[in-house]
Amino acid sequence: MVALTLANIKMMARNRQAIFWALFFPLMLVVVFGLFEVNGVGSADVGVIDQSEGPNSELLLELLNEIEFLELESDAMNVSEALDKVAAGDLGYLIVIPASFDDPAISSKVNLVYSTRNPDRNQLVDGAVRNLVSEIQSNGGPVVPSELLMADVIEVPEVDYFDNVLLGLLALGIMMNSIISIAVRISTFRNQSILKRLLVTPLPIWKFFAAEITAHVLLALVQAGIILALGVFVFGGHVHGNILWVFAITALGSVVFLNIGFILSAWAKSPAAASGMGNAVAMPMMFLGGAFFSTAALPWVLPEVAQALPLTPMVAALREVAIDSEPIWETWPYLAAMGAWVVVTAAGAIKVFKFG
C-alpha cells in the first residue's frame, strides 16, 4: 500500500497541468479578495440599551436612527450579554445610555463599546455617536464632546473579513480539488481498464482506496499550505489559532469530498463527464457553504439546506480554530457533522463503485 500511495503521489505530481489548474481557481479567488478592498466600512450594527428612557435619550435614539450607516438593534438585552456579543464579534457596537442621561443635574456619559476588529469603521461610528451626544447635551450649555462619551474599546485579535474569506477559500479549494480530482482520475482509470488490471492482482480492494485517499489527503494538505501562505504572506491575512487544527480539519473535509468524488466517478461515463459532474456538485456548495458570506440571510429553505451541506461545518470549524483560536475539540458539533458525512459518503461510494 505504501508503494501504491507513493506511486499515486508521483503520478499526481507529474500531472502538472492538472495540479496547476486545481490550485489556480482557489488561488485566483485569494488574489481577487486580497486585492479588492473587501474590508470596506459597510454598515455598522449597533445595539442600544436605553436605561434612561427620557426625552433626551429618545431624541438620541431618533437621531441615531436617521444615520443610514448605522443599523440599530434595540432588542431587550442586558449589558453583560451585549458586551459578550461585542467581544465575540456578533455585535459591532454597543451604546449604553445611562439612567442619569435625562437628569440635567448630573453630567453623565454615554457609553460606546466596540472592538478593535474594524478600526476604520470604529472611527466613523465613534465620531457620529460623539457628535449626536454632544448636540443633545449642549442644549444646556457648551460641553466638551470628549467628556460626553466614554468609549470602551475591547481588544480582540486582528481579524477582518479577508481572514474569514481566506478560510472559506481554503475549504472551497479543498472541496473542488478533492471532488473533481478523484472523480476524473478514477474515471480515467476505469476507461483505461487500470481498475480491472488492479483487480487481477492480489491487491486487496481496501488498499487501493486507502492509497488513493492517503495520497489525495496529502495533496490537499499541500494545497491548504499554499493557499494559506499566499493569503497570509502576500495579502496580510491572519491565522490566530493552532495551524495543526486547521490542517486536521482540512484532512477530514478532504475525505468527505474524496468520497463524493468516488461516487461521481461511478456514475460518470468519461473523465469529461466526471469533471462536469464534480463542478455541478461543488458549485452550489461554493455559494451555500458559507465560504464568502453568511447563509443565514438566504431566502426560503436555503439556510437549512446550507446547514446540511458538508462544506458548511468544515468552514465553520476552520473559522473557530483559526479565527477564534478555539481548540479543535470545541468544534466537535462540526466535526461530528463532517464525520457523519464521511460515513454516509463512504457507504454510498462502496455501494455504487464499479471497477469495470
Next chain:
Amino acid sequence: MISCAIMEPAVQVENLVKRFGTFTAVDGVTFAVERGEVFGILGPNGAGKTTTLEIIESLQKPTEGRVSVLGLDVQSKASEVKARIGVQLQASAYYDYLNLTEILALLGSFYPNKTAPAILLEQVGLSDKAVNRVAELSGGQKQRFAVAASLVNNPELVVLDEPTTGLDPQARRNLWGLIKEVNQRGVTVVLTTHSMDEAELLCSRLAIMDHGKLLAVDTPRNLVNKLEASYAVKLTMDQPMTMAQLEALNGRVEVLQSGEQDDPGAEDGESSSAENTYLLRLANSPSALKSMLDEIAKIGLGLENLQITPVTLEDVFLELTGTELRD
C-alpha cells in the same frame, strides 16, 4: 515441458455458465488446460471468450459450474489464484504518469513473489525503454510490455486476451516468438484469439467457441483431420459448368462457392474462361481426387487450372458454426 503426472490441470472448467440478465454469455462450457500447454480459445467477437477468461482470472463470478486454476477454486481461493497467475487484459491498462520500470515495480509490489523490472524488460526486449512511458511505445511494444507486466509475479500460468489484435504482421510474429519463449520456460499459456493463423501456429490445443458454447477442443491438426472434407480444390474451366455437372464431379463434393459471376457488360451470358473458377471441398481419400478428374474428362470439359490445398481452421470453423470467422 514440465512433468505433470501428479499435478492438477492448469485450468479446469466444468459446466461453466455465465448469464448477464437474460443474456447467456457462456453456456455450459467444459474443458481442461494441461500444464505446459499453449491453449487457445478461438471464436468471433461475442463468442464468450473474454467472459470465460475473466472467470478464470476471478474477475467475474460464474452463474453455474466450477472453475479451478492450478488446483485452486477461483471463487473461494481468488487471492491465491491471483498471486500465481499473470494476466494481460484486452485493453492496454497502464498508468499514464509512470514509466515502464515504475509500473512493473508497482505491480510487483502487490505480489509476494516478484521479478525485477529490468529482468522483465530484458525478456521482452524493452530494456532501452525502461524510463519511457507507455504512451511513447508502438503498438507492438505496448503488447510486449503487457506480456512483461503479466510475468511480474513469476506466474505458473499466464492468461492473454487477444494479445496480437491490432498489430501489424511483423509485430504479430514478434509477439508469437515471445509467447513461445515464455511457454518454453515452463509457463502455461491460455490465450484468446480470433486469428486462425495465430491459433494454428501458437497453440498446442484449441477450444472453438461460438455463441457461448464450446464447439470443439483438440489440437489444430486433429480439428482439421476430423473434417469430412479436408481438401479444398479450386478448378478453373475453359467454359462454365452447370450445377448438375458440378454435382456430378463426385458424390461427396460440396460446392462452396461458384466462380466469379459474369461481367455485367458481357453479352449473352458469355464469360471469359478465367472467370469459370469453382471452389469445391473434397473428402480426404486418395480415390476422391481421381474420380473427380475422371468425371471432368467424361463430361469433356477443358481444365485450365487446378489448385489443391489442405483445409484450414477457417474451414473447421465454417463447418462447426456455419459462419465465417472475421478478424
